[in-house]
Amino acid sequence: MAKKSKSEVTAERLYTISMEHFLNKGFDQTTMRDLATAAELSPGAFYYHFPNKEAVIQQFYQRSFETFEAECRAVFASTEKFEDRLTGVLKARLSTFEDSRELLIVLSRSAVDPRSPLSPFSDGQKEIREATIQIFREMIQTSDLKCEKRLRPYLPELFWMYLMGIMLFWIFDESQNQEKTDALLQQLTRQIVRLVRFTRIPLSGTVLTPLIKTLDFIRPLEPKKESTI
Amino acid sequence: MAKKSKSEVTAERLYTISMEHFLNKGFDQTTMRDLATAAELSPGAFYYHFPNKEAVIQQFYQRSFETFEAECRAVFASTEKFEDRLTGVLKARLSTFEDSRELLIVLSRSAVDPRSPLSPFSDGQKEIREATIQIFREMIQTSDLKCEKRLRPYLPELFWMYLMGIMLFWIFDESQNQEKTDALLQQLTRQIVRLVRFTRIPLSGTVLTPLIKTLDFIRPLEPKKESTI
DNA sequence: AAAACAATTTGAACGTGTTTAAAAAAGATG
DNA sequence: CATCTTTTTTAAACACGTTCAAATTGTTTT
Known part of the structure; x- marks a missing residue:
């Protein structure tokens, strides 16, 4: 098993959370603050893992x-x-x-x-x-x-x-x-x-x-x- | 000649001003505040004549x-x-x-x-x-x-x-x-x-x-x- | 363990499209 | 002209994507 950096793991988690939100509420209706909150992060931290919403x-x-x-x-x-x-x-x-x-x-x-x-x-x-x-x-x-x-x-x-x-x-x-x-x-x-x-x-x-x-x-x-x- | 309401006339003027800006600076680079300023209006007033930017x-x-x-x-x-x-x-x-x-x-x-x-x-x-x-x-x-x-x-x-x-x-x-x-x-x-x-x-x-x-x-x-x- | 460096997180702020409540101006009516 | 109504304008605020300087945490080096 390949060792995964913390960042990789977090990104994976953020992706899962994001997809859940997107599929439930829709892409436009999901706000970056929503995602950050759901992930118990600040918006800025979310952006550390993804360059932008569409990514x-x-x-x-x-x-x-x-x-x-x-x-x-x-x-x-x-x-x-x-x-x-x-x-x-x-x-x-x-x-x-x-x-x-x-x-x-x-x-x-x-x-x-x-x-x-x-x-x-x-x-x-x-x-x-x-x-x-x-x-x-x-x-x-x-x-x-x-x-x-x-x-x-x-x-x-x-x-x-x-x-x-x-x-x-x-x-x-x-x-x-x-x-x-x-x-x-x-x-x-x-x-x-x-x-x-x-x-x-x-x-x-x-x-x-x-x-x-x-x-x-x-x-x-x-x-x-x-x-x- | 059909009588034109003040609103119609203004809309026409705003359109002209907007197109000038769009063609010069590009659509994305032109801000609604730019347009409003150029038209000597507040942003809100601009929105009275056009529902949104794309319109x-x-x-x-x-x-x-x-x-x-x-x-x-x-x-x-x-x-x-x-x-x-x-x-x-x-x-x-x-x-x-x-x-x-x-x-x-x-x-x-x-x-x-x-x-x-x-x-x-x-x-x-x-x-x-x-x-x-x-x-x-x-x-x-x-x-x-x-x-x-x-x-x-x-x-x-x-x-x-x-x-x-x-x-x-x-x-x-x-x-x-x-x-x-x-x-x-x-x-x-x-x-x-x-x-x-x-x-x-x-x-x-x-x-x-x-x-x-x-x-x-x-x-x-x-x-x-x-x-x- | 201390110091140096790197990775991650924070919270405030920015920019821009848009909304809104209230004021002002213009028009209609008596 | 005074009053009522409608149209237009204003300034402030909101929402949301995004950025950023600084703080915190984690890791490596000495």
Whole structure:
């Protein structure tokens, strides 16, 4: 067992207390003084362990990612069918937030601010983003997906963006148990997969080539040792 | 000329002063006390005219919409080619924010909060949203676009969502003059238009029918007097 | 154990968005 | 004009995220 510093232990305790409050009273309704009081600390001491309020749910996001990752691996182990894998990944990501929609909403607020380190597009989130994209890479690699060769390397990031879009939809989905998101996700994924497959028949001149050119202009692929892929 | 109450006149003045500050110092850097001082008012008096800080840029958004609408009409008058119209509309919407990207970013912050009345998806924004969708309706109606009949009524709202997506991309686009957004918009629009056209060849059983079913489940069309359309 | 250093905690204060009770100004009515 | 009503303004205060200088506690070195 690794020795933990007092600070680490305290931070863990503060995190637990904070999450309890957030889930009960909501993020906005929970005040930093509330948290400090509950932890029998002064506000200042709380700030010694967390740089700010959002950092606490940031940690929640971080942890929930691990659950998500595990679920994805389980899905990949269970099927090679690409469509099933993709829907599986999407559902896995949403299921992690089922009981805490408000927290995802709060995270989303900073999500669209390019300057916020909490934005999934920002540098501060690079690690989680890359890890998620890596999951999509794995999803593709060992699956039965066939598609135009040139498009393939762009797919992981494109699917990641698709995931972001689905999460956004879910946030706004007020239907019972977010069943509408479920329906959309199911159908849309199916058609997207079809579309990707469809790229195998030659339509390069007027469709794929310019599109790939644009993709590369917007977000050039990093040079990568092909061996590991 | 309509008689204007003193309050209306004052609100107008406050708006002007506020926008000057926002554009010079940025939204976050401008304090309510700054604005009140500049207007030679107490903070409280300022709040008599605007319910809160964001309401001021909300008004900016409202006004910018009118410019946008006019530009769209000009585009429609100049061409019937659907693709040109769609790219025209998208570019028109972005051009309105060219000089004030930060303000759009600020607006976007509440954009992803379902509970914020400033969200383009919310009830509070229904008017502008409906008006924008109406523009897309006009764009389609008098254009040369051919597509599957059943899909047609869903297109205006779908294109509106496409616009939202493009705006989001633009917010994050740090390239020179947001040229990447421009490239994406151009290429993506072209392929989307193709895809829509493509729906005319029969693929109903496995593609279009279930997709339309899902669309209708998620966002049923309102019953409408067909005559006016 | 004393001294030096580091980690943690405190409580007061700051900045800023917003509210509020009361005053002042403007308008309407007799 | 005097009175009543409504609109507008004021100054002070609140709430809450956050910062900070100083105090306390804990650990290491001599």
